Amino acid sequence: MTSLKDLDWKPMALVPLLALAALPAVGSPSTWLTLTVAGLAMGMIVFIIASGLTLVFGLMDVLNFGHGVFIALGAFVATTVLASMGSYTAADSLWLNLLALLPAMLVAMAVAGALGLVFERFIIRPVYGMHLKQILITMGGMIIGEEMIKVIWGPEQIPLPLPEAMRGAVLLGDAAVEKYRLVAVLVGTAVFAAMVWTLNRTKVGLLIRAGVQDREMVESLGYRIKRLFVGVFVAGSALAGLGGVMWGLYQQSVIPQMGAQVNVLIFIVIIIGGLGSTLGALIGALLVGLMANYTGFLVPKVALFSNIALMVAILLWRPQGVYPVTSR
Amino acid sequence: MSEVLLKLEGVHTHIGAYHILHGVDLVVPKGQLTMLLGRNGAGKTTTLRTIMGLWHASQGRITLAGQDITARQTPDIATSGVAYVPESMGIFSDLSVRENLLLAARSARTLDDIDTDRLEWIFGLFPAMKKFWNHPAGKLSGGQKQMLAVSRAIVEPRQLLLIDEPSKGLAPAIIQNMIAAFRELKAAQTTILLVEQNFNFARQLGDSVAVMDDGRVVHSGSMAELAADESLQSKLLGLSLGAHQ
Numbered sequence: 001m002t003s004l005k006d007l008d009w010k011p012m013a014l015v016p017l018l019a020l021a022a023l024p025a026v027g028s029p030s031t032w033l034t035l036t037v038a039g040l041a042m043g044m045i046v047f048i049i050a051s052g053l054t055l056v057f058g059l060m061d062v063l064n065f066g067h068g069v070f071i072a073l074g075a076f077v078a079t080t081v082l083a084s085m086g087s088y089t090a091a092d093s094l095w096l097n098l099l100a101l102l103p104a105m106l107v108a109m110a111v112a113g114a115l116g117l118v119f120e121r122f123i124i125r126p127v128y129g130m131h132l133k134q135i136l137i138t139m140g141g142m143i144i145g146e147e148m149i150k151v152i153w154g155p156e157q158i159p160l161p162l163p164e165a166m167r168g169a170v171l172l173g174d175a176a177v178e179k180y181r182l183v184a185v186l187v188g189t190a191v192f193a194a195m196v197w198t199l200n201r202t203k204v205g206l207l208i209r210a211g212v213q214d215r216e217m218v219e220s221l222g223y224r225i226k227r228l229f230v231g232v233f234v235a236g237s238a239l240a241g242l243g244g245v246m247w248g249l250y251q252q253s254v255i256p257q258m259g260a261q262v263n264v265l266i267f268i269v270i271i272i273g274g275l276g277s278t279l280g281a282l283i284g285a286l287l288v289g290l291m292a293n294y295t296g297f298l299v300p301k302v303a304l305f306s307n308i309a310l311m312v313a314i315l316l317w318r319p320q321g322v323y324p325v326t327s328r
Numbered sequence: 329m330s331e332v333l334l335k336l337e338g339v340h341t342h343i344g345a346y347h348i349l350h351g352v353d354l355v356v357p358k359g360q361l362t363m364l365l366g367r368n369g370a371g372k373t374t375t376l377r378t379i380m381g382l383w384h385a386s387q388g389r390i391t392l393a394g395q396d397i398t399a400r401q402t403p404d405i406a407t408s409g410v411a412y413v414p415e416s417m418g419i420f421s422d423l424s425v426r427e428n429l430l431l432a433a434r435s436a437r438t439l440d441d442i443d444t445d446r447l448e449w450i451f452g453l454f455p456a457m458k459k460f461w462n463h464p465a466g467k468l469s470g471g472q473k474q475m476l477a478v479s480r481a482i483v484e485p486r487q488l489l490l491i492d493e494p495s496k497g498l499a500p501a502i503i504q505n506m507i508a509a510f511r512e513l514k515a516a517q518t519t520i521l522l523v524e525q526n527f528n529f530a531r532q533l534g535d536s537v538a539v540m541d542d543g544r545v546v547h548s549g550s551m552a553e554l555a556a557d558e559s560l561q562s563k564l565l566g567l568s569l570g571a572h573q
Contacts, residue, residue, distance in 0.1 A: 203437055206427050210420040217418035220380060221480075222406030222434050325422070 044188020052236015058276020068259025116237025
């Protein structure tokens with residue numbers, strides 16, 4: 001594990017710098033705090049979704065433009081699970097709400113992970129090493145996935161209301177911070193901590209980090225990188241499913257195209273972060289989340305453009321992303 | 329004649345449209361250090377990569393301890409007991425020295441599972457490994473990276489080490505250090521197939537030698553014989569030993 005003194009702190013400093021730079025532009029500290037927490041929450045959800053995708057690219061050079069289907073599937077599965085546990089979500093008790101939310105998340109992850117296994121076997125595996133075909137076939141896979149969602153759940157928007165105890169806001173001074181956004185920050189932090197622990201403290205994690213740098217050498221040491229890749233792909237799909245649940249609750253509704261909409265954001269995030277870098281994906285996601293919220297408040301017309309501008313600015317500074325993976 | 333550990337018979341390798349190896353015949357005796365020499369582009373690295381399964385032989389047969397490994401995948405060949413040190417060294421730069429060695433020790437889940445005596449033996453061969461134990465491997469010098477690459481290959485006992493140009497780009501003092509380490513490995517009866525361009529390095533270590541040219545082995549025999557015969561060196565390698573001392 002890279003020790004703290006060897007860690008490159010500059011990219012990490014971008015997150016507080018962006019937040020501080022926005023303070024005078026926003027003006028009101030309470031509004032700024034609300035926007036900042038919203039941005040961090042959005043960033044954490046995007047990180048959950050993007051973390052698997054960046055490792056998938058890092059390990060096998062696979063450009064999976066179909067990642068969005070796992071997001072949408074996770075969110076739709078959650079609507080079904082939560083609808084069947086209406087008495088738990090309607091109760092004004094955090095514990096009862098969690099008793100509904102946790103199974104919804106676990107089932108969404110399991111279903112998205114299972115689809116990931118099928119997706120890797122039949123869509124990704126035939127096109128290893130062929131980037132153009134990967135882009136076309138994975139986008140095709142996502143379209144088919146969206147259509148399947150429409151067949152099962154219908155083409156209309158489905159509401160995904162927050163559980164009762166997670167609605168509303170808490171007051172921090174004059175700032176109203178939505179409770180669910182705090183939950184999203186907590187869940188995102190827990191996922192990041194689990195990933196850091198796995199990648200740095202387990203042998204499988206070491207293999208993933210080594211494989212991102214030099215997969216041929218990992219094979220020469222006697223490990224089957226393709227088996228490792230399937231595991232990472234399934235885990236990444238499950239995380240996208242979890243992110244889909246979080247995103248659906250954030251938006252309080254789901255549509256079959258939601259995966260395609262988020263896809264653009266997550267590709268911006270993994271490019272900013274450096275393809276294959278988990279820490280880079282976190283920094284990229286937080287920057288994207290904050291930028292979207294600040295510009296959405298200050299200059300709504302440029303909100304869509306702002307994240308692309310952010311990516312361009314970062315790539316001008318570090319052409320391979322904030323944490324480029326060595327040997328790539 | 330020593331027992332043969334590795335044998336290549338009529339091995340051909342194609343890389344894309346290019347025909348690189350044109351029927352390589354090579355034997356590596358058990359417990360010896362065999363040098364594979366030849367000019368740039370002669371096919372030495374391709375031979376090692378073909379043995380390792382990183383490129384597959386299009387024709388011919390490769391046997392390891394009597395087992396046919398020609399069509400095996402790289403991880404299977406590695407688990408059969410072959411360790412490979414590529415010319416690029418293949419160091420995982422973002423991982424520490426400790427993590428690099430832990431990965432190479434396949435049977436170990438944690439550092440505690442690695443044989444302590446063996447680790448101490450490696451520290452004896454390459455003290456820099458102990459000194460920079462928790463440092464990122466990417467921050468080591470070129471010589472230290474080469475030491476790490478070799479340490480990784482020997483962190484657990486292996487039947488055969490394939491090592492590609494370990495002296496390349498190293499300072500003379502570091503080369504002497506590597507020679508001393510390889511002498512210790514030889515003393516421990518390790519079987520090594522070592523690709524080298526530095527004849528002075530090769531001459532000091534090799535038991536047997538094979539010289540390649542144009543994708544074929546054009547000479548094989550004892551290293552002592554080649555080292556003593558300047559006209560043969562000149563014919564096979566286009567050099568005189570005197571010029572390389």
